Amino acid sequence: MSQTVDRALSILPLLAQGPADLGQVADRLGVHKSTALRLLRTLHEHGLVYRQEDQRYRLGARLFALAQEAVENLDVREIAHPHLVALNERIGHTVHLAVHEEGEVLYIDKVESRYPVRMYSRIGKPVAITVAAVAKLLLADLPEAERRAVAEKLDYPTYTSRSTPNAAAFLTELATVREQGWATDLGGHEESINCIGAPIHGADGRVVAAMSVSAPNVVVTAEELLTLLPQVRRTAEAISREYSGTAPNTPSAQGSSDDR
Amino acid sequence: MSQTVDRALSILPLLAQGPADLGQVADRLGVHKSTALRLLRTLHEHGLVYRQEDQRYRLGARLFALAQEAVENLDVREIAHPHLVALNERIGHTVHLAVHEEGEVLYIDKVESRYPVRMYSRIGKPVAITVAAVAKLLLADLPEAERRAVAEKLDYPTYTSRSTPNAAAFLTELATVREQGWATDLGGHEESINCIGAPIHGADGRVVAAMSVSAPNVVVTAEELLTLLPQVRRTAEAISREYSGTAPNTPSAQGSSDDR
DNA sequence: AATGGGTGTTGCAGATGTTGCAACGCCGTC
């Protein structure tokens, strides 16, 4: 809508791929060098872009700070985190939390081997939307029309032989997930990794986030992983209750949570 | 420099403080509502801003994705290399760069007496994790629980009489390193070789790499080597600044590195 | 030393894009 801003913002994803010099930026933006220079300068003044010693441009520190604040302001994450940690301590495997935003599904928290991480590993990264358990959960909650529209627009990469092959299969899978209230990814993204996931509901019943537990084949088989499903679902429900305010909101005594 | 972009970018820190509606944004920007609307729309299209259910605006999830992608594409070695060369040219001794990965500490760069070396000597090889200065620096940054777990699992080979003897001694050493912000290896790996090292920090404060300077006893004594510590630390700090994108606010002529 | 190609930078006139206004549609409240 605003050409200047549009151009300026287009520089960011471009620089995310790696440092670039003025000429490269101008070229890939399709504008004159002087124009690119002014845009970069403005971005620089706001700290979103950093100029390294070889004069090339990179994303700057303020962007990281903003990203940090943005994630911290997501209150689902804040509420869910202790539950995720508790679950992780019991079952040991990696636990993820994800949300759906603007056509993407992003991991916003991760607990791995009793090692809570910020801005690390996959947090912030879009997930493989056609196969991930959390993605299925989040998309399954969309109104049917939108669900179909989204499914049609997606690509269906064949990560493994068990990846979702096409829109029809995906919609069928979503219907299943919607009905049963949980989801799996059994080797659909990486051959040797299985996931099980459950949805987190808001006060109005809509799915606001999804969580999953992942483990490699060599540690537990898919069947064994599925035996953990009740625990995962109970955790998701506990988070839902607290998030939607239906919970005994005892702000202290968090030990009373029933996500055992 | 560019008014439109400047205004648009000013919205981001504003929203970082919490969600705001159109009127608030317009007011705090000092522009007309319609102007603010257009800017917000542009930010929205780029995913930097998200519109929540009550129509208020928040920071968007793409911010993470960007920050995430940027850190992944950041190459410490590339950034550090010129600094290491500069330091080497001043002090002459061998300079190493190392990272922590999958339970190992690996040298990823080395500069030896005006001999910029890649794929040579120990680059890529695991270091003696219980004694090397860089290993101490990298392990000292781990959360306490993991630090202890790692220390318990290691072997403590007696390379020399001054090698770290056991887990308890190692943890004590790590605590010291953590506190003082630098590390040494005085004859712990090879009787006649001393090292001093300093950590390189990322934008989130965590230690992403470590560098060290090594010299044989016959060239400089341990005491003499320690006099170089300030230079080493300054170099590490300069690399940290550049790596984390902490821009000198002076838009122009910030001279250059202060790792002198 | 001098030349040349490669950068990034500046000033400027033209015109494109942006601005603020005023009016409209919408929704909840009084």
Next chain:
DNA sequence: GACGGCGTTGCAACATCTGCAACACCCATT
């Protein structure tokens, strides 16, 4: 049912942005 608040749209006036061309600078080359 009218009011007030809020977001949205179309438009004309204007300020801002654009691309050009020339310049400054650094480095490698001759």
